[in-house]
Amino acid sequence: MKTNLDTVKRSNAPREVRDAAYHHGDLRTALIQAATATLRERGIDGFSLREAARRAGVSPAAPQHHFGDARGLLTAVATEGFRILGDALANADSAAADRDERIRDQGRSYVAFALDHPAEFDTMWRCARIDTSDAAYMAAAGRAFGLLRAAVAGIPFEMGGATTRADPKAIACWSLVHGLARLALDGALGPAESLRETIDEMLEPVLSCLQV
Helix, strand or coil: CCCCCCCCCCCCCCHHHHHHHHHHCCHHHHHHHHHHHHHHHHCHHHCCHHHHHHHHCCCCCHHHHHHCCHHHHHHHHHHHHHHHHHHHHHHHHHHCCCHHHHHHHHHHHHHHHHHHCHHHHHHHCCCCCCCCCCHHHHHHHHHHHHHHHHHHHCCCCCCCCCCCCCCHHHHHHHHHHHHHHHHHHCCCCCCHHHHHHHHHHHHHHHHHCCCC
């Protein structure tokens, strides 16, 4: 049987990537998964379209067909990261009882996301390697930051709300939890098995120093 460029080669692809492509017919998702696996193992400096294609079990031309170039695929990985982060922040937000709890719970969710999705987390902030003007990326990133900004302001989150001016208090909270996440990933906050407990204990007193 003749195959086209998007045909998945079962012998080379990881099982979860094969399943995404075969059972759902969603090769785009399979390529994003393959790219994420490559980033987790090799980092962004070791990333290539050819390696992502190999892991997904497709021809080297398949990623170009879907994403154009490495920048396009990395942007898709970053966009997926912001989507997952936004969902985590929204879940934390909906369960919180008041403003302070919203901020704390979103902070915990932010750090937990970084620990659970280190490849996406690293890629999301590599602005020189991704297309930050991409519409899907901007929407996903805007939603995530909008949820944090709404929590700090003590107002309900509304998708598509005003985003033209940065809120210094929201930036301060973001910087703090992002810094904690980065320190945790770099091993500066202790062994991996106790990281979540350590961060949970320090997050509230550290946030209180900001007096937000």
